[in-house]
Amino acid sequence: MNATTRSPQPPLTRSVEDYLKSVFHLTSQGGFATTSDIAEMLSVAPPSVSGMMKRLSETGLIEHVPYRGVQLTPQGRRAALQMIRRHRILESYLTSKLGYDWGDVHVEAEQLEHAVSEKLIGRMADALGEPRYDPHGAPIPTAAGEIEEAELVRLAETKVGSSVVLQEVGDENTERLHYLAEQGLTPGVHLAVIDRQPFNGPTIVRLGDGTTRVVGQELALLLLCRPVDGE
Amino acid sequence: MNATTRSPQPPLTRSVEDYLKSVFHLTSQGGFATTSDIAEMLSVAPPSVSGMMKRLSETGLIEHVPYRGVQLTPQGRRAALQMIRRHRILESYLTSKLGYDWGDVHVEAEQLEHAVSEKLIGRMADALGEPRYDPHGAPIPTAAGEIEEAELVRLAETKVGSSVVLQEVGDENTERLHYLAEQGLTPGVHLAVIDRQPFNGPTIVRLGDGTTRVVGQELALLLLCRPVDGE
DNA sequence: ACAGGCTGTTAGGCTAGCCTAAGTCTCAAA
DNA sequence: TTTGAGACTTAGGCTAGCCTAACAGCCTGT
Structure with a gap:
């Protein structure tokens, strides 16, 4: 018992x-x-x-x-994943349907996730077309409690010369997110890693449009990337 | 002090x-x-x-x-009206945008009203076009804290022979609301009061489409009506 | 005028969740 | 092997908000 x-x-x-x-x-x-x-x-x-x-x-x-x-425990994991699903669906909904900025959704979702019913989350997910990723690129657990586990590598740890796609921003800080958005560093963007300064220095990347960005170590640790094949 | x-x-x-x-x-x-x-x-x-x-x-x-x-106190009233605004905006939003039934919104809004920010309520109100009434016909306080106070009369207390518009359903019970919706007794409907049985008996009304309804005293007390001029 | 019944308040106790202060355990370095 | 720093837990106390039991005020009917 x-x-x-x-x-x-x-x-x-x-x-x-x-x-x-x-x-x-x-x-x-x-x-x-x-x-x-x-x-x-x-x-x-x-x-x-x-x-x-x-x-x-x-x-x-x-x-x-x-x-x-x-x-x-498995039971605890189930409960945690349910909360994470709620959080990420809420972030997605606020962003797509109510004009929230990706830097502001976290705080709001943090409050709402404790108050929404499963039914409401279901309706929101439905209205969004069952999204698989939230605005920060994080995977959304399914209603059944399954979550995608991707093998991502931090931008700070990518090989110079390699090509990656920015998949997820592992941060919820409003100011940092605003800055990253300004820099065009949002999920889905294609990055060529062209250089990195020594001693934990910044990583230099080239975006699809040919412009470059100098990304300091602190931020480069938050940018989770998927290596592009052919490199 | x-x-x-x-x-x-x-x-x-x-x-x-x-x-x-x-x-x-x-x-x-x-x-x-x-x-x-x-x-x-x-x-x-x-x-x-x-x-x-x-x-x-x-x-x-x-x-x-x-x-x-x-x-x-004035301060308490302000806080209360803010909560009522939140509640009614939420009910409206859930109904219009997420396909909720008017019988189900209350419970959900009751939870959410404690978690939503003013900003979110503002966005929802905006998305709805600043509605003045919630799905039950209750007036929505403005962001400034003003609420419309209409002189409504319960259907149970209307004069036989008079003509009224059903303005508001003063109830949140899911079953009763479902029943009323089935009967076509929703805010905005035009009613002719054609009879009332004695001893707190039911009120008999005719709808716009010519059909009649027998409304028991309990329900007739919940239906708040605006008398139509010309009678 | 007052007794009884109802409603309201006070007293005292409980849990969840937080805190600080005071032990206790672990592990790595000497 | 010992020891000390740092991490963790236990002890004890606080508040919010709820409860039941006991007391107090109000008012109506006689």
Whole structure:
């Protein structure tokens, strides 16, 4: 009679939803999410995280190895993916249908994702034609809870001389997103990596229109690219 | 240095927003909202209301006369109208743009109204062409906080022989709304009051298409009508 | 005028979620 | 092998918001 066998789940609180999302993101490369990383991501003190982790492992949403970190259980992963789906559908909808700028959607979606019903998300997805990527290029989980896992490489780590397509911008900061949009660095754009300065210096790329951009290391780490074949 | 002079207001909690809305609705005919009416409307116990009323009058949102009831201060009224605007814009948007049925929008809007930003409400209102009434015919407060106050009469209280236009359905119950829609009793419809049975019996009306409806007292109290001139 | 019933308030307790302060564990470097 | 820094947890306390039980005020009927 462990926790996962209880059928009628109480609805998750807003707070729990946020913790699950954080754990999902922090473990997306595999491994454990640490207390302090979660605390930082959610802007709470570490003991708050310890306390919540205790509760969440009791309800079977996470696996907690004390002093090591946490991972999502299948049930927790399902819940996290549902939240991420909501978030990304909302971002897409606000952008396409209500004229939001891709730099502004995140904050709004962050609030709404806790309040929308599955039905509403379904209607929005439908109105958008079941989009597969959000405005930042991140894959949208399906209603069934499946998410595409692409092998992307950060622009900062691409080989000089290679050709890539900017696939996803792994950031939600409004100012950075506005800057990137100004520079024409949005998902789908084709980039030729023509140079990179030493000592974590900027990467220099050429866009499809022949113009070049100098992309500092900080930003180049956020730009996730798909290598183009033939290179 | 009373509460209303403090400039930087903390954001209202979800709970506070709900209390203010209740007080607004309960005092819309003038007078005081009582503890027990608020408790019933929000499905909480009366002492919870007493406690909240204490806090709200300390923050200057309501005026509390112990053992009498409460009224909104101008500041409380402003906040309540903002919530009502959000609710009604959301209902309108969900109905027009996302194919929601007028019986289902209320529950969804009830959740969303606490999460949407003013900006989003503005975008939705804009997309709808600044609607003045929600799908139930209720007036939508302006962004400036003004609301139309029409003199409507319940269908149950109309004079036999008079002619009215159904203006607003003062109810949010899904089943009742579905039933009314089936009967063609939706805002804007023209009704001739042709008879009423005694002892709070049903009202009999004729629609524009010549068909008649027998409307029981319970429903007839929810149908708010505008008398048509010339009778 | 006052008793009883209803409504409202106070008292006291609970949970979720947050905090700070004070331990406890781990691991790497000496 | 020991030790210390840093990460984690436990202890204890706070607020918001809810509850039930007990008390207080109001008002109507006699």
